[in-house]
Amino acid sequence: MKFTETDLRRFSLLLLIILLGILVFFIVKPIFFAIVAGLILAYVFFPVYSFILRIFRYKTISAIIVCVCVLLMIILPLWFLIPLIIQRVFDLFLLSQKLDVGTLIKDFLPTASDQLVNQISLTADNAVSKLSSFVISSFTDFLLNFGNTLLKIVLVAFVFFFALRDSEELTEFISGISPINKAHERVLVKQFKDITDSIVYGQIVIGIVQGILAGLGLFLFDVPNALVLTLLAVILSIIPLIGPAFVYIPIAIYLLATSTPTLAITYILYNLLLVSTIDNIMRIYFVSKKAQLSQVIALIGMVGGLLVFGLLGLLIGPLIIAYFITFLKAFKEKTLSTLFEEE
DSSP, rough: OOHHHHHHHHHHHHHHHHHHHHHHHHHEEEEEEHHHHHHHHHHHHHHHHHHHHHHHHHHHHHHHHHHHHHHHHHHHHHHHHHHHHHHHHHHHHHHHHHHHHHHHHHHHHHHHOOHHHHHHHHHHHHHHHHHHHHHHHHHHHHTTEEEEHHHHHHHHHHHHHHHTTTTTHHHHHHHHOOOHHHHHHHHHHHHHHHHHHIIIIIIIIIIHHHHHHHHHHHTTTTTTHHHHHHHHHHHHHSTTOTTTHHHHHHHHHHHHHHHHHHHHHHHHHHHIIIIHHHHHHHHHSSSSGOOOOOHHHHHHHHHHHHHHHHHHHHHHHHHHHHHHHHHHHHTTTTOOOGHHHHH
């Protein structure tokens, strides 16, 4: 087989494309998650952008308004909350240093041997020491990498803005380079949209709202360290099969032991009637029932995503698994090959 000059040019062009693709990969790799975060924000707040666009008529102005409002919603609470969180964590650390674990164990387990008491006390001290070292090292790393973090935040803002303003052009570009035929592409995009809505709105956004309501109850009932417990409630509300009950049930027991039964019962009713109910109401409103994901799949995706991709993996992990299952179903139904056929 002879190589003509045309074949050589094609081979050289293919080699150049592969080389450029590799270079692009290394360029994008350090900022990949910042780009994904900006795209996710654009997806979540696109309905708000569409509403504002109908009022102002100008894409740039509408995108700027949404970006500024969202960034202020994120930055301003963090600006006030971070110093309070650091103070609370420091207070908890001082309290743990003064706490006599051995005495507490003897009060709860009067018959426990001295060896068991010493072993539990040593384990608790080691746990507190490791937790303190982790908090201090994390805070130090944050200060050292503050410039890098600030740069990524700026990049997230830029991606967020342009993904909103140029959403139509971006959609057309992706559709133009897609190898999937247009008929199947519309069906696949609809399935992916339902899956993404199920995870973004059904798990993340609803979990945050549920955690904030649980935190509001902590402040209303004057629970100590309400701010730290609110953050814990938000995190647990996002994680499938767990929820804010892991926070408000121990708090109810604490109120029952330290306050009046009426206050504890009122707190439980607040959480049962509002915090636990809002989840079902919002899920019906925001999420298509056809796209409901198994809680086990969502949990596996979140835990695995968190370990592999960090905090953003809580969202990316379930999406990757859900998309993969969609293609597996197409393969099982023998429709996978038809995706790439011409119309």
